[in-house]
Amino acid sequence: MVFVKRRKCKHCGRSFAIGARHPNQKYCTQKQCQRARKNDWQRRKLASDEDYRGNQAACKANWSKRNTGYWKQYRKKNPEYAQRNREKQRKRNFNRRQRSDRPIASGLAKMDAKNGQRALISGYYKLIPVTDIPVANMEPIIVSIHETVYPENSL
Numbered sequence: 095m096v097f098v099k100r101r102k103c104k105h106c107g108r109s110f111a112i113g114a115r116h117p118n119q120k121y122c123t124q125k126q127c128q129r130a131r132k133n134d135w136q137r138r139k140l141a142s143d144e145d146y147r148g149n150q151a152a153c154k155a156n157w158s159k160r161n162t163g164y165w166k167q168y169r170k171k172n173p174e175y176a177q178r179n180r181e182k183q184r185k186r187n188f189n190r191r192q193r194s195d196r197p198i199a200s201g202l203a204k205m206d207a208k209n210g211q212r213a214l215i216s217g218y219y220k221l222i223p224v225t226d227i228p229v230a231n232m233e234p235i236i237v238s239i240h241e242t243v244y245p246e247n248s249l
């Protein structure tokens with residue numbers, strides 16, 4: 095008698111047969127579930143691996159350089175996509191404003207206003223040394239800056 099082990103897919107929740115070669119398989123073989131698996135892997139990798147994060151940011155920046163205007167074109171061709179994104183961003187902005195007690199961020203915002211600089215936005219930045227001595231041919235370092243909202247009482 096052969097027993098086929100089954101497990102619930104982490105993404106779609108359907109039961110699937112676990113392959114003998116992949117005893118730890120958590121996702122079924124459907125396309126969207128495999129995509130979810132990959133996204134999940136990447137999200138965790140980005141959160142835990144600084145080198146990977148840097149590489150990804152550099153790749154992204156490089157690609158953008160080679161494909162200037164791609165996203166602008168894409169949004170033009172897919173207005174419903176752009177609209178959905180705008181709504182999602184609006185929601186994110188709203189949620190961020192709801193989290194009112196942000197000592198670090200609010201301090202930064204004030205400082206920025208005083209210096210006449212834009213407030214810090216989470217995302218990728220090109221880091222260029224500010225120095226009187228000219229740095230020869232230095233490529234900007236691409237860094238990813240993400241605002242961390244600390245829970246109350248943690249500081």
Ligand SMILES: [Zn+2]
Nearest residue numbers: 103106122127
């Ligand atoms: Zn599935």
